[in-house]
Amino acid sequence: MxxxxxxxxxxxxAGGVPAEASSSAxxxxxxxxxxxxxxxxxxxxxxxxxxRFCCPGCAAAYATIQSLGLGRYYTQRVLDTTRRPLRPEPxxxxxxxxxxxxxxxxxxxxELAVDxxxxxxxVWLIESVLAREPDLVSxxxxxxxxxxxxxxxxxAGKAERLVGRIEQLGYRLxxxxxxxxxxxxxxxxxxxxxxxxVAGFAAGNVMLLAFGVxxxxxxxxxxxxxxxxxxxxxxxxxxxxxxxxxxxxxxxVGALRAGRTNMDVPISLxxxxxxxxSLVETLRAGxxxxxxxxxxxLFFLLLGRVLDQRARQEARATAEHLLALRxxxxxxxxxxxxxxxxxxxxxxxGSLIFVAPGERIGADGxxxxxxxxxxxxxxxxxxxxxxxxxGSNVFAGTVNLEAPLRIRVKAAGSSTLLAECVRxxxxxxxxxxxxxxxxxxxxxxxxxxxxxxxxxxxxIWWLGLQAPFGQSLLIAASVLIITCPCALALAVPAVQVIxxxxxxRQGILLKSPTALERLAEVDTVIFDKxxxxxxxxxxxxxxxxxxxxxxxxxxxxxxxxxLARALLAxxxxxxxxxxxxxxxGSGIAWAGPEGEVRLGSRSFCGLTGADLLGDEANPxxxxxxxxxxxxxPVRFAFMERLRPEAAETVRHLAAQGFGVVLASGDRAEAVxxxxxxxxxxxxxxxxxxxxxxxxxxxxxxxGHRVLMVGDGLNDGPSxxxxxxxxxxxxxxxxxxxxxxxxxxxxxLRPVAEVLSLARRARAVMRQNLGLALFYNAAMVPLAMxxxxxxWLAAAAMSAxxxxxxxxxxxxxxGTGR
Amino acid sequence: xxVLIYLIGISLALGAGGLALFLWSLRSGQYxxxxxxxxxxxxxx
Numbered sequence: 001m002x003x004x005x006x007x008x009x010x011x012x013x014a015g016g017v018p019a020e021a022s023s024s025a026x027x028x029x030x031x032x033x034x035x036x037x038x039x040x041x042x043x044x045x046x047x048x049x050x051x052r053f054c055c056p057g058c059a060a061a062y063a064t065i066q067s068l069g070l071g072r073y074y075t076q077r078v079l080d081t082t083r084r085p086l087r088p089e090p091x092x093x094x095x096x097x098x099x100x101x102x103x104x105x106x107x108x109x110x111e112l113a114v115d116x117x118x119x120x121x122x123v124w125l126i127e128s129v130l131a132r133e134p135d136l137v138s139x140x141x142x143x144x145x146x147x148x149x150x151x152x153x154x155x156a157g158k159a160e161r162l163v164g165r166i167e168q169l170g171y172r173l174x175x176x177x178x179x180x181x182x183x184x185x186x187x188x189x190x191x192x193x194x195x196x197x198v199a200g201f202a203a204g205n206v207m208l209l210a211f212g213v214x215x216x217x218x219x220x221x222x223x224x225x226x227x228x229x230x231x232x233x234x235x236x237x238x239x240x241x242x243x244x245x246x247x248x249x250x251x252x253v254g255a256l257r258a259g260r261t262n263m264d265v266p267i268s269l270x271x272x273x274x275x276x277x278s279l280v281e282t283l284r285a286g287x288x289x290x291x292x293x294x295x296x297x298l299f300f301l302l303l304g305r306v307l308d309q310r311a312r313q314e315a316r317a318t319a320e321h322l323l324a325l326r327x328x329x330x331x332x333x334x335x336x337x338x339x340x341x342x343x344x345x346x347x348x349x350g351s352l353i354f355v356a357p358g359e360r361i362g363a364d365g366x367x368x369x370x371x372x373x374x375x376x377x378x379x380x381x382x383x384x385x386x387x388x389x390x391g392s393n394v395f396a397g398t399v400n401l402e403a404p405l406r407i408r409v410k411a412a413g414s415s416t417l418l419a420e421c422v423r424x425x426x427x428x429x430x431x432x433x434x435x436x437x438x439x440x441x442x443x444x445x446x447x448x449x450x451x452x453x454x455x456x457x458x459x460i461w462w463l464g465l466q467a468p469f470g471q472s473l474l475i476a477a478s479v480l481i482i483t484c485p486c487a488l489a490l491a492v493p494a495v496q497v498i499x500x501x502x503x504x505r506q507g508i509l510l511k512s513p514t515a516l517e518r519l520a521e522v523d524t525v526i527f528d529k530x531x532x533x534x535x536x537x538x539x540x541x542x543x544x545x546x547x548x549x550x551x552x553x554x555x556x557x558x559x560x561x562x563l564a565r566a567l568l569a570x571x572x573x574x575x576x577x578x579x580x581x582x583x584x585g586s587g588i589a590w591a592g593p594e595g596e597v598r599l600g601s602r603s604f605c606g607l608t609g610a611d612l613l614g615d616e617a618n619p620x621x622x623x624x625x626x627x628x629x630x631x632x633p634v635r636f637a638f639m640e641r642l643r644p645e646a647a648e649t650v651r652h653l654a655a656q657g658f659g660v661v662l663a664s665g666d667r668a669e670a671v672x673x674x675x676x677x678x679x680x681x682x683x684x685x686x687x688x689x690x691x692x693x694x695x696x697x698x699x700x701x702x703g704h705r706v707l708m709v710g711d712g713l714n715d716g717p718s719x720x721x722x723x724x725x726x727x728x729x730x731x732x733x734x735x736x737x738x739x740x741x742x743x744x745x746x747x748l749r750p751v752a753e754v755l756s757l758a759r760r761a762r763a764v765m766r767q768n769l770g771l772a773l774f775y776n777a778a779m780v781p782l783a784m785x786x787x788x789x790x791w792l793a794a795a796a797m798s799a800x801x802x803x804x805x806x807x808x809x810x811x812x813x814g815t816g817r
Numbered sequence: 818x819x820v821l822i823y824l825i826g827i828s829l830a831l832g833a834g835g836l837a838l839f840l841w842s843l844r845s846g847q848y849x850x851x852x853x854x855x856x857x858x859x860x861x862x
Contacts, residue, residue: 144850144851193843201832236829
């Protein structure tokens with residue numbers, strides 16, 4: 001990095017050209033946030049050829065970082081374009097005092113969700129900036145959960161300054177409510193890890209001793225040495241089983257108490273019987289000890305649970321992070337004219353709130369003053385912003401795009417439309433029947449059958465054949481041991497761990513433990529349109545006249561309207577215009593050298609039917625018009641851009657025999673266009689959330705298993721109602737929370753991949769169960785006849801478990817399609 | 818064969834030591850942020 005210390009934004013002629021700005025790409029992207037510079041009005045902050053910024057905020061952030069000597073950040077970071085760009089924006093102010101906790105030793109702590117973390121360099125940057133603050137005890141970012149924990153001495157008010165320092169760099173910080181901090185799941189994770197460690201330690205050492213005994217059989221080990229080994233094994237295994245078996249015992253007791261049985265019942269019973277019988281044998285100096293198989297089984301099962309838990313915790317942390325970002329406060333306009341930030345829930349109806357441009361509207365209400373457009377895609381699924389003026393109804397969860405609004409509150413908190421949707425989701429989730437996983441379905445028959453067999457054996461030997469009770473009991477126990485569900489218990493988790501891990505590496509997060517099995521049953525896929533089949537942004541259709549195009553793009557530079565953004569994205573860098581004025585919800589006007597130029601809706605450009613040619617007369621697609629003096633008006637048509645590989649995925653699904661349905665809240669024309677482009681026959685347009693649920697239900701009643709793929713708040717209820725649901729990572733927080741799986745990236749391909757992997761996983765699970773049951777069927781008669789010797793039992797148990805594990809590993813190979 | 822007693826004793830002690838270390842590292846939160854640890858090593862100063 002060049003040694004020039006940069007204070008302020010006069011960055012020209014900085015000696016040697018630094019690495020990150022030397023390429024020609026530096027002309028096109030902002031030196032701080034890395035976003036494309038597309039001739040926005042803010043290029044006036046560009047100084048010299050080397051550094052250009054998209055806005056004064058970025059320029060200031062850059063200067064701050066350089067003045068602290070942390071310029072290395074720019075050369076070491078890797079920007080992740082799917083994350084929020086690092087652009088400092090006016091953010092919501094939180095009343096931090098409510099979230100600060102004072103520790104016993106006078107240290108104040110605060111936990112915040114960090115939005116905009118791109119890579120390890122961001123963690124380093126945040127921590128380095130904080131390290132320069134006096135009084136700070138610790139400021140540490142957890143990259144996995146994307147949380148920042150601040151601890152400092154002194155008064156609570158210092159939090160504002162600390163948070164301000166980080167926000168100034170372009171990150172967004174949202175305090176975590178202490179009540180929301182999910183400490184419970186973290187504890188569960190640690191308990192499992194501790195149990196795994198203990199089981200691993202015991203399994204290693206007991207196995208070591210057991211090997212000694214096995215080899216000793218061949219080399220004529222003295223009985224005294226064998227008994228010593230058995231006693232040592234017992235000493236290690238007993239406490240280990242008592243501790244590491246707890247997660248299984250608890251679950252088994254819970255199930256039995258509820259009058260049900262699950263896979264943990266035979267596991268617990270098997271482990272306890274094996275351990276108990278081995279202990280009795282050890283006391284009698286007998287040879288039938290199997291401590292090693294009890295602890296090995298626990299170790300393998302715990303390994304599976306830990307990996308599974310990790311994967312799901314990751315998914316849950318993502319959801320929690322998004323949930324925290326949603327926590328918002330609104331600006332209340334008090335009767336005396338002052339403004340105050342209050343939590344959304346405590347807003348009384350009838351009060352007046354102020355919503356700045358870019359801010360999310362916190363309550364349902366009526367616009368009292370101002371004109372703007374709102375992005376209602378969260379609520380209605382409509383992709384184009386809606387114009388609002390005095391008297392218009394607005395809803396919580398929509399985003400104010402252009403101009404400040406004053407809104408009279410009609411409903412807030414739990415009575416808003418947003419909350420109503422959340423309630424619909426909860427209702428649908430409760431209605432969804434409890435899915436019984438394959439392993440539990442098997443356990444339902446397996447456990448009583450096996451335990452019945454053992455009892456019968458005892459009865460036949462003791463009463464039937466008049467054998468001594470001790471010997472009969474031993475033979476009955478050997479039936480339980482040989483049917484000890486080692487292979488059976490591993491059959492499903494082994495597949496789940498391998499499949500979940502593989503999907504995780506492909507950017508697909510499975511949030512529900514039963515997701516894989518439910519996916520394998522699916523035969524119909526319902527797609528939402530906006531944001532699911534299509535990308536969240538628009539694309540310019542066709543290439544218009546160059547001169548008009550450049551002029552239009554220059555004007556569009558001042559607006560944040562999605563269509564203006566799309567125009568700009570298509571044009572590349574253009575010189576900005578000065579003195580252009582934006583009229584909220586209508587367009588942009590500019591007094592050019594030849595007269596007034598207008599860019600906006602057809603009515604804003606003063607067009608009548610006479611000006612329009614053929615197909616231009618029908619306003620099916622979103623459009624912008626440019627009107628210049630002495631020229632024909634020019635039309636820019638926009639279209640929704642399909643996700644990459646959307647058509648391919650839909651074709652692939654159809655070829656595989658899946659029914660593909662399109663269900664959208666959008667207008668019929670837009671839906672028809674997308675359905676035609678993708679070759680989907682069953683397309684439904686203009687659906688409300690309730691109608692979407694009805695569609696899902698009617699398909700289910702017709703005997704179909706439905707996968708719903710959606711991203712909007714309006715999809716939330718139907719996501720919950722479907723047999724299984726998926727959301728892209730760009731989806732609204734609510735949709736992601738409801739969905740059973742979340743896929744990352746722009747492509748739609750993961751949907752097809754996850755479906756085919758789930759089917760393969762189910763096939764392998766069934767093979768595994770078949771293997772395990774076959775092995776049991778072969779061994780049980782031997783055990784009942786009393787022919788089972790220690791070496792036979794050990795060999796048979798290891799062989800069956802090994803076969804199941806190796807079979808599961810096959811999922812690791814081959815492609816997902 | 819008395820060497821066996823020592824060897825088993827030593828192996829158990831080593832194993833128990835490893836277990837204790839793992840439990841300590843777990844308690845001190847070293848497994849809470851695996852992604853961060855992997856990246857932090859690139860930026861130490």
